[in-house]
Amino acid sequence: MYKTEPIFLQPVFQERIWGGEKLHTEFHYEIPSAHTGEAWVISAHSNGPSMIKNGPLAGKTLADAWKEQGGLFNKATSNDEEYPLLVKILDAAEDLSVQVHPNDQFAREVEGVPYGKTECWYVVSAEEGAELVLGHHAKTKEDLAQMVELGEWDQLLRKIKVKAGDFVYVPSGTIHAIGKGIVILETQQSSDITYRVYDYDRIDAEGNKRELHLERSIQVTTVPHQDASVEQxxxxxxxxxxxxxxxxxxxxxxxxxxxxxxxxxxxxxxxxxxxxxxxxxxxxxxxxxxxxxxxxxxxxxxxxxxxxxxxxxxxxxxx
The missing domain is CATH 2.60.120.10 (Jelly Rolls)
Known part of the structure; x- marks a missing residue:
């Protein structure tokens, strides 16, 4: 089974307050709306599992294949962990919220889920001058808490400019946000835990501000920020x-x-x-x-x- 063929997958689309139409205009997907922020393109996560398009498992999800046909992934029969990775394409028509993700230990002990979230981004396209948030300038947790409480975002957040072809590694504990005008392919642990630090005081279609998770954000943020070094x-x-x-x-x-x-x-x-x-x-x-x-x-x-x-x-x- 599948010894001579790839397992082709159908993307799952997620509408977001900051999403746009580039998943249609750049990738020619049939998207659900003009606010489509994410395509979960290789996913076994329960919040958006990819459907298999071909072969004997057509119509089943990647999660089904992982569970029922572990040999396709060289998975030991004794391995009862969930599928480990998740790949997405994100279209940031507006700035994403400033956020941070926990590590495995925190995710298991506090959230009761198997994986924290370390991720990385390959910039597929970026408008002129596009930038993203990567890290912060706080020296201690007390500094971080105070700057968050006072809303000193310009002093706190560290911004970098990006262009197509750039690569950014984002370990758990890193404060980050993808900026307006950027399309990225994200490879990450299979986790959907996000602690929102700041959302520009935006309101949704019902007139409500989105929930922030300040206490947990401060708990899991790495202080002081450390740039991850990657050897290419x-x-x-x-x-x-x-x-x-x-x-x-x-x-x-x-x-x-x-x-x-x-x-x-x-x-x-x-x-x-x-x-x-x-x-x-x-x-x-x-x-x-x-x-x-x-x-x-x-x-x-x-x-x-x-x-x-x-x-x-x-x-x-x-x-």
């Missing part, structure tokens, strides 16, 4: 340039740039693959599949060699 390496495989963006505890993420043909060996438990530009042919054994921008799939365990041919860019990840 490049490898050429035929006509494919493989750039390792980050390799750490929860995931390894790559950017692949294909201009021609490449033959690769499947050596990981499974690979998550998102096509972020162009088109290509993927061949496994006797079978060839056409893939293009907006296609998302998993290469399952044990497929052996596979080839890619075309002109395309990918974000690829594994545990």
């Amino acid at each position: 390496t490049e490898t050429n495989i035929g006509d494919l340039v493989e750039k390792k963006l980050v390799e750490e505890q929860y995931f390894t993420v790559y950017h692949w740039n294909l201009n021609g043909k490449a033959l690769k060996d499947m050596t990981k438990d499974f690979l998550q693959v998102s096509v972020i530009d162009g088109q290509a042919a993927l061949t496994i054994g006797e079978n060839t599949f056409q893939i293009e921008k907006g296609t998302h799939f998993i290469l399952p365990n044990g497929i052996g060699k596979y080839s890619l041919e075309g002109h395309a860019e990918f974000i690829v990840s594994h545990v």
Whole structure:
């Protein structure tokens, strides 16, 4: 089963107060509204599980496959943990709220869920001058609490400018926010816990401000802020340039740039693959599949060699 084919997945869309229409205009998805903020493109999370589009598991969710066909992921039968990763594309038509996520220990002890949330972002596109929040200037927890209480956001928040092709690693405990005009592909732990620190005093369609989670935000924030250092390496495989963006505890993420043909060996438990530009042919054994921008799939365990041919860019990840 799936020894010679990828597991293609259907995105799940999430409407957000800050969302827009770029998931339609840039990726040609049929989105539910003009405020579509997120496409959960590889997800086994209960808040938005991806549906499998092909093969014997068509119509089932990725969570079903993980549970019932663990061999596809080289998962030990004794492993009863939930699927570990989640991949999203986010369209920030407006600034996202300033937020922070807990680590595994806090998530388990306080929220009763298996995973905290460390994440990373690949900037797919960004408008001129776009910026995001990454970190803060508080020296102590007391400083942090006081600046939050007084609403000293300009002094507290650390902002950086970004452009297409930039990569940002966001460990749990990092205060952050994606800014207006940015589309990112996010690879993260499979968690949906967000503590909101600041939301620009926005009101929703019913005229209500969104809930803030200040006490827990301060509890889980790393103080003082530390910039995560990531070591990036490049490898050429035929006509494919493989750039390792980050390799750490929860995931390894790559950017692949294909201009021609490449033959690769499947050596990981499974690979998550998102096509972020162009088109290509993927061949496994006797079978060839056409893939293009907006296609998302998993290469399952044990497929052996596979080839890619075309002109395309990918974000690829594994545990």
